[in-house]
Amino acid sequence: xxxxxxxxxxxxxxxxxxxxxxxxxxxxxxxxxxxxxxxxxxxxxxxxxxxxxxxxxxxxxxxxxxxxxxxxxxxxxxxxxxxxxxxxxxxxxxxxxxxxxxxxxxxxxxxxxxxxxxxxxxxxxxxxxxxxxxxxxxxxxxxxxxxxxxxxxxxxxxxxxxxxxxxxxxxxxxxxxxxxxxxxxxxxxxxxxxxxxxxxxxxxxxxxxxxxxxxxxxxxxxxxxxxxxxxxxxxxxxxxxxxxxxxxxxxxxxxxxxxxxxxxxxxxxxxxxxxxxxxxxxxxxxxxxxxxxxxxxxxxxxxxxxxxxxxxxxxxxx
Numbered sequence: 001x002x003x004x005x006x007x008x009x010x011x012x013x014x015x016x017x018x019x020x021x022x023x024x025x026x027x028x029x030x031x032x033x034x035x036x037x038x039x040x041x042x043x044x045x046x047x048x049x050x051x052x053x054x055x056x057x058x059x060x061x062x063x064x065x066x067x068x069x070x071x072x073x074x075x076x077x078x079x080x081x082x083x084x085x086x087x088x089x090x091x092x093x094x095x096x097x098x099x100x101x102x103x104x105x106x107x108x109x110x111x112x113x114x115x116x117x118x119x120x121x122x123x124x125x126x127x128x129x130x131x132x133x134x135x136x137x138x139x140x141x142x143x144x145x146x147x148x149x150x151x152x153x154x155x156x157x158x159x160x161x162x163x164x165x166x167x168x169x170x171x172x173x174x175x176x177x178x179x180x181x182x183x184x185x186x187x188x189x190x191x192x193x194x195x196x197x198x199x200x201x202x203x204x205x206x207x208x209x210x211x212x213x214x215x216x217x218x219x220x221x222x223x224x225x226x227x228x229x230x231x232x233x234x235x236x237x238x239x240x241x242x243x244x245x246x247x248x249x250x251x252x253x254x255x256x257x258x259x260x261x262x263x264x265x266x267x268x269x270x271x272x273x274x275x276x277x278x279x280x281x282x283x284x285x286x287x288x289x290x291x292x293x294x295x296x297x298x299x300x301x302x303x304x305x306x307x308x309x310x311x312x313x314x315x316x317x318x
Contacts, residue, residue, distance in 0.1 A: 145189020
C-alpha cells in the first residue's frame with residue numbers, strides 16, 4: 001500500500017518540481033534579458049505580498065515551517081489553493097531578483113499535492129500526516145538531488161532530531177522516485193562540488209571548532225534579524241503591498257552598493273566559494289539583510305539556499 005502511495009506522490013512531486021523550476025528559470029532569464037529588468041523587483045515583491053496576505057496567507061514565508069505547522073496542528077491538512085499561490089508568489093519574488101531559495105517552495109508544493117491525494121482517498125489523520133511527510137521529503141529531494149538525505153530531512157524536521165521508523169520507508173520511496181523523475185525530465189540536481197580538502201590533523205580540528213563558533217554566532221544574528229524584521233513589519237502602519245514595494249527598492253540599493261550577488265538564488269556564488277574564489281566579506285552580511293527583507297516584507301521563498309550562501313561565503317572569509 002505505502003509503496004504504491006509513496007511512488008504516486010513521488011511521481012507527482014517530481015513532475016510539479018520540474019514544472020516549477022522550468023517556469024522559474026524562464027522568468028529569471030526573461031527578466032535578466034531586459035535592460036531595465038531591475039525595475040521589476042519592487043513590483044514583484046508588492047504583488048507577492050498581495051498574494052500572501054490578501055489571497056492565500058498560507059503561501060507566505062519559507063514553506064517548510066508551514067508544512068511542519070500543518071502536520072502538528074492541523075493533522076496534515078493543506079488547502080489546495082496553497083499550491084498555485086506558492087508557485088506564483090515565489091516566481092514573483094525570486095524571478096524578479098528577491099533573495100530567497102527554491103527548496104522551501106518545492107517542499108510546500110509537494111506537501112500540498114500529498115495532502116490533496118490524502119483528501120481524495122479520504123485518509124484519516126495518521127495516514128494523511130504520513131503522506132504529507134512523503135511530499136515534504138520528495139520536494140526536498142527533487143531539487144537538492146539527495147534522495148536519502150531528503151527522506152531523513154523530512155522526518156527530522158518534524159520531530160527535531162528523532163526518527164520515526166514507520167515513516168522512513170514511504171519517505172525514502174517518495175524521495176527516490178521524485179529525484180529520478182526530476183532528473184529524467186532534465187532538471188539538474190542542486191549539487192555543489194568541493195574538490196580540494198586539507199589534510200585532517202589536530203590543528204585543523206581546532207580550526208574547525210573555532211569556525212563552528214563563528215558560524216553559530218552568524219546563525220543567531222540571522223535569526224534575530226528575521227525576528228526583528230517581523231516585529232518591525234507589525235509595528236509599521238503600512239499595508240503589506242506598500243511594505244513589499246519599499247523593500248524592493250531597498251534591495252535594489254543594497255545590490256548596487258554591495259554586490260548584485262546578494263540578490264536572487266546565489267547558486268553560482270556558493271559554488272565559487274567552495275572553490276575558494278569568493279573573498280568579498282560583505283557578501284554574507286549583505287545576504288543576511290537581503291534575505292530578511294525579502295522574506296519578512298512580502299516575499300515568498302525558501303531559506304535553505306540563503307543559509308548555504310551565508311555559510312559558504314562566511315567560511316571563505318574565515
